[in-house]
Amino acid sequence: MRSTSLVALIVLGVATAALPACGPADPASTPATAQSGSQPGSPAAPEAMPTGVQKVEPAGRSGLGGPGASASPKPAAPAAKALAAGNPNGGATVPAEARAVDTSKPTRTIGTGTPASCTSAAVVKAVAAGGVITFDCGPAPVTIKMSATAKVRNANGPKVVLDGGGKVTLSGQGQRRILYMNTCDEAQGFTTSHCQNQDHPQLTVQNLTFADGNSTGDKVEGGGGGAIFVRGGRFKVVNSRFVRNRCDRTGPDLGGAAIRVLSQYENEPVYVVGSTFGGAAGQGGSCSNGGALSSIGVSWVVLNSVLSHNQAIGSGANPAKSGTPGGGSGGAIYCDGNEFTVRIAGTIIENNKANEGGGAIFFVSNNRTGTMTIEKSTLRRNPSGKFETQGYPGIFFLGARNPSTPGSKLS
Template identity: 35%
Template sequence: MKRPSMPYHALFRSLCTAPRAAALIALTACSAGASAQQEMDAAQTTWTKIATEGQSFAVSGTQTVRYGAKSAWLEKTVSGGGRCTSGFFSGDPIYGTRKECQVAETIETAQAVPTAAKVCTPPITAVNTSNVAPSVGTGTPQSCTEAALRTAIASHNTVTFNCGATPVTIALSKTIDVPTDRDIVIDGGHKVTLDGLGKTRILSLLRENYRSNNHVLTLQRITLARGKATGTRYVAPDPNNPSCAYGWADGAGGAVHVKDAKLRVIDATFRDNKAATPGPDVGGGAIHAAGSLDVTIVGSTFTGNSGSNGGAVKLLQSNGRFYNSVFANNVANGTGQNFKGGKANGCPGVGHANQGGAGGNAGAIGIDGKDDTDVVVCGSRFVDNQANELAGALSRTANVTPRRMTIDRSLFQGNRAKTGGALYLQNQKPLDIVASTFTANVAKGGGAAQFYNDKLNIVNSTFAGNEATAGLGGALMLNANDPAGVMRNVTFTGNKSSGGPGYFSAAIAGSLNFPVYNSVFANNVTADPWTPMQCTPTPGSGANNVQWPRHRAVGGAADTLCIKGIVFADPKLGALANNGGPTPTAAPASTSPLRGAGRNCPAADQRGVKRNTSQCTVGAVE
């Protein structure tokens, strides 16, 4: 998918000239003093690459980041993160040359993808293998072979390695079939990479039963790279009906394919794995699980994986839990979605009759089915993932019966899709979004998310600088959601619907049919003079909310109220920054009218700071 233009770069450049402008990322020093910079140069003499040109990056706290190549660089002091572009750094230090971004010295996020701190307490921990004799290798890299690994997995319950002091890569010529009749642990000790060489899937664990097997495959402290699932049973496009489904029926799970077995991934890395594409059902660039009672991922990193759907992970009828993990630069590269009926009536389909589309949903994680249970995402980061259709980062369709989904203390930044830049979630009841931040996500419509038939409970969360480029809802698109939902202490700032006349509702589009309390809508703008700039045509219900500005950015007409009885006042919000806590936030100034204007707030704010619940600050930050 061609990336859309990003007008929010102009917003970055305006930080120093418009103190109250809604900003995506805080530039805490727009022009550092010479003496301060000299002190930094003296103290920090090394630089580490954190992004290539065009990518987003994240940094811990406030750091000095430079942009350029060779001996030509521009430097900025950055809080939280930014984008490796000339727009962000307000110039091009070396025209016509591929550039990168580097951070001074060593910091927590000094790498091409961000790291996730141990924010949430996971339900599982690594298996203690310290007393297990190594089953692969005799102390040298040469002794750690594919044959030795195959033998160990076939004959041992716990597989560990003795390959010497330095990291080792074991290249695989074909998939290793993991036994399904017992629990198996594979522990790489932070030194082992299993490499599919871009030719073969790495591990396969398949039973023909359905959601019945309690045996567990645990992968811990190991890297799985360049696995490839080859597609089979290809269905060609129908020249008479382009809506008919086409593509591969099989070829899921580029690194790991699991069916009817539990999978636990702890402190592992999956990079550059590929599932087959295109296809309406196939996917899971790194991991695919079908009919599994549990897939739990903790403290792991997924980067550069791709597949028709679920660029990193695809779960079908499988329970999913994701803790303290990073998903960056994964891609769902199918096209046309996956749907039944309508224009696809009469089509033979790939997986079933009357099927349309060839995938492209869920850049990082895709989940669907009718028998899976609650899904939890906690303390995780989704950065720069992309989908050609729905959900740049995370998609879930809970078929038939609604189920619970929880997104807690997580960051969604710079993800892109046609619809739902970060999220597309359907039939989640309840859908709890708590203490999470959505920033710089882009889609044609629903810049951050589209919610369909969900019971929303959005609390202490921030939507900043998301964009709808050719549709409605710079931040959120709401469709047919449960009126029993609620939104409480949420900050919407600097979101855009930038398509021009006819494109509106920069913060919330659709039906706002549930109450909103203690929330702020600040500087969410469109380029349309005739329609509501920030929210829906019909104001929602609620209390103790604040909106700004009073008039539309184009044409100057009075803007429609987001919520009945809302107060118009400049909230004096700061830029998105690291203000403490696990996710970036936009803090109000000491003189902000938001302070003390809220009532019945949650006991703590988005950062975890305690509140006076009876007289608290409007928005996500106390």
């Protein structure tokens, strides 16, 4: 199912798009009515709030990104160590298409058995060439300091798999985004006449750590995606860690300190399996919105994972309240758009924080078709600075119906 919010925004060759967004700007304390915009600059139309949602009165939005390209606070980086990711006690069944890719017969290998042979240039070259990519950096954990962003070439693949074997950290050094894929970026090559809805490339990252990525100031496609930015094709994450990643501090709709996704083929979901975002104090991500994950019109399935100590640090919500730069929603997860779904199972979401709404999760379906299910998961200690949906601690939700939470604990 194609996301209708994204179909309208795609214009080939345009670097920056204005994406539809909806969200609270000045919530009050009692359930009432919300207004939601459909296109930037268009009048907001009143829509009914679900029962138990606090009143919001959105102001006119100021576009994506907003002012303020100053970097988020940068914690100290500990020494690299072997990978341990996800919630081992999650118990959610992982479908075949969401599992790790077999990399026993790689297309190419980065490194020749020593840490010194595993360089940023080698990663950039391998990712551009595509295929199944593994690392041979020696027996000990290694951190590769990226001096440039690795970019997927759309004609190469169709599968692009990056497997760190549990021992490799890719570091943006607090200066740059680490990995980028965009089927609608002419610089990476057009491969179809419908870049916003094509089934390739199919990017998988597994058994890797992404550390200290930073997309601050990069407003292409609206910004966000401190460690990884994806638009189009298919994308999944397996057994990986994301620590200390950042994107712009302000902006009503940009987000995803770790990952930002704007579209997926036929609205198939992004799978996040057995992975950790933050995981300890000082290790979480920070961005205007979505301290870990952020998307527009994209469906997600998050299984047996941990999202903790992430922050949405913007101010003014979305659309931005008058006199504010906007942002501050979705401490861990920020989802916006029209037709999309979110399923979370066997996952722990704790100790995240949002300055505005949704200390754990911010979910707004503009046309109220979106749904969210949280199965056998724990959400706790996720403060929402100004608003959340009553009865769902840490969550702000506007969709087809209230979230389903079988077997889950929210506090």
